[in-house]
Amino acid sequence: MHRRLVMQQFAQAGLALGSSQLLAAGSDRPNFLLVFLRGGYDAAHLLVPVGSSFYYESRPTLAIAKPSADASSALALDSNWGLHPALRETIYPLYQKGQAAFIPFAGTHDTSRSHFETQDSIELGQAPEAGRNYRSGFLNRLAACLRDSNAMAFTDRLPLVLQGDVKVPNTALRTVSKPAVDARQSSVISAMYQGTGLASNVEAGFAVRDEVMREMAAEMDAASRNAISARGFELEARRIARLMKGRYNLGFVDVGGWDTHVAQGGATGQLASRFEELGRGLATFAQEMGAQWRNTTVLVLSEFGRTFRQNGNNGTDHGHGSVYWVLGGSLRGGRVVGEQVAVTQANLFQNRDYPVLNDYRAIIGGLLARQYGLGPTDLNSLFPGAQPSDLALL
């Protein structure tokens, strides 16, 4: 294999061979992680409209109490909003440090209320009136805009959002096991592909695999000494941070379990547990990034919000407007930002859901413009036809 060729072909995808230390050392390059909550999480259960009497009327068994000394009450953010108490130890401290912000009334103008349709809309990020190109996700277009992007999907398969012209690798981190194909076998296999069209892919595939194993070595070492290990999303988030401190600076991960039609619970229960695990993972990610956290931004979003009123099953159904979260070491957060309206029945969309006042393409475009200094040309290739809205979070 011609090493230089491999480096050229995969430089953009972050697969250039060699030591990750070289890239990581002294790097002030921006990092961006997109966390997709698949299933449509109940935004009104997270960012609680504590100033709205309509909220308390609409959710007799689900509502989170107004902030008080009681540990099961909402955590005060401002006069209108509170945070679910499951995030007391994790996201709330970040918010108080200005490293977290929430954007209510955020989402798409897709009103299908279909998980798939709306997830696709968001991941593709294409103009709503244009025909869909399933081979062009917005994070892939971002990777194409940036000179030094090393994108990685921390998922089983390459998600729609990272499909496109730039070659992006993927690797799921829920379970990481030592490869069965060892170094000797890998080199024999690579040799078989020399001179074939797949030579560079094969070599890069082994390189990514080795990179993951190098970054996970410390964790495996700890596990073998019976250290108490993190589980679930916290473990995954810590592994993502290890890889993003190293070579990869543009990441994607998805988290499921948000489709709470039934028995979603209140301050505790099904959804509270999901918030707790998610919050723990995100706080761990921030911590694990260390000095790199100040260059790092995390965006958490979901395809849609849920019905504002609880349904007959102590749950909520598919709705419209959501709440996006932004986290970052250099964030000017500690705020609830974006266009807002009073949470009243009159302001509901179709008398059922939160309206969308902050279009996802506008706010993500605005955020990424700040993060990467993107100009109008780049922004237009990222989100064609969208007007970025600058929430001045960075």
Add this chain to the structure above:
Amino acid sequence: MPTLRFFRPVSSLTVALLLTACAVPTTPPAGVGAGSVQSSALSSEASRPNAQTPDAILLSQYHWVNRLTWGANSSAMAQARGLGPPALLATLLKPSGAELPAAVASQVQALSISQKPFVPMMQALEQQRRENDALKNDEDKKAAQQAYQQELNRLAREAASRHILRAMYSPNQLHEQMSWFWLNHFSVFQNKANIRAMLGDYEDSAIRPHALGRFRDLLGATTRHPAMLRYLDNEQNAAGRINENLARELMELHTLGADGPYSQKDVQELARVLTGVGSNLLVADAPVRRELQGFYVRRGLFEFHPGRHDFGEKQLLGQAIRQRGLPELDEALDRLARHPATARFISRKLLQFWLADTPPPALLERMSQVFLSSDGDIAATLSVLLSSAEFAAGAGQKFKDPMRYVISALRLAYDDRPILNTGPVINWLNRLGQPLYGRQTPDGWPTDEAAWASPGQMAARFEVARTIGSGSAGLFRPEGQANLEQPAFPQLSNALYHQVLASTLGSGTRAALTQANSPQDWNSFLLSSPEMMRR
């Protein structure tokens, strides 16, 4: 558990190799030495046998078998022996009553999707779902709903198992491949609602009977199946509350193609044709106003509800729809199925599946003509493709997607020996990113090289190669039973290898095989080789 016998004793050589390999697994692999001698005799590039030699005939036969089946093995070669390519093709295009081997047939027969009639099963599940929803206690409700979901998962897994067993062992290999092809063309996503419970019937009643038949019949059967109607939201499509989802995909993905000659107006008109076309999972018919009762249609779970249908005038592709009620759909499907754009779109997809990512234009044209003149006869159209000079010249070029890679590797590894657990196969397909019924979007899995040969996918593929090559991986441990599986690995250095497969390998692969330091290692290298990635 029978004793392990990976291959029928095709020759005494195979038996000798098997014994040697198992007895001294740490020594350099049995078969490597013999293999390299044989392979250099068969195929060194300087002395490629000419078309008349027995070796050349065998090589040609191997390529034919390897491409007309899910992957060559000794059984498939035996089936083809004595038939020339035309006769082999004719046999495969008209599947006879040939059935699964008894041991596989009994596994399939034991599945509940083989035993429970579909309609009452779905009605019972729907009844269960409604009762669960009516439970007052939240915890009880959650438990009941979990049990319901588990049953759906189980049914989907059964469908996947059956599909895999047929792909591996059915003698009707062309039919099996076309069943996968059409399942992918008329793709549904298992994780939407209760589609998991419908997969088995969708495959067996809507797809398989027509996989080599008439395209129009296939189109009609898939469009009316509850799995498709649910997946593409046509149950919500009613007069005044139009849902365009199925109408759009019917033209974009199932018939005319995205660049086909239709407009947004045609999508809206077809959506109006489709109003009222849905399913009814209850036993009782839906109530219908007296004056519309003559239009009501109920066949199994399929239901056409005239109360939801838009009876207004419609135009589709520049012509009026003349019928009224459900027959409008047949008129529209006739028009779509017989359109020249459909002939081209289907021919192109067939070519991309069978031959090349970029189809040869002249062959595409010939196929389209036959598709049109034969009124969408799939076997006739395929016959043009598979007996063409372009196809004959294309051996060893098409990159295998994960389904083909895994099934071909297993067919080679285990030949006609029935696996007892498809779980590992399902997991490998998941790991390689192409789960059966797991394509979320209605466009089906891509079949081109770019979609499947990325760095991460190649690395994962080598891991799977290693797993298949170095052990039995749980394939012979029936689900839910104690571990009775004896540690063993398949013997790929077998008669087929020495007779012909070796001659297909390039010098890089042959050199790699000599570096194997165990039979497992040798298997893994062979399954990882560039030649095994293509057919």
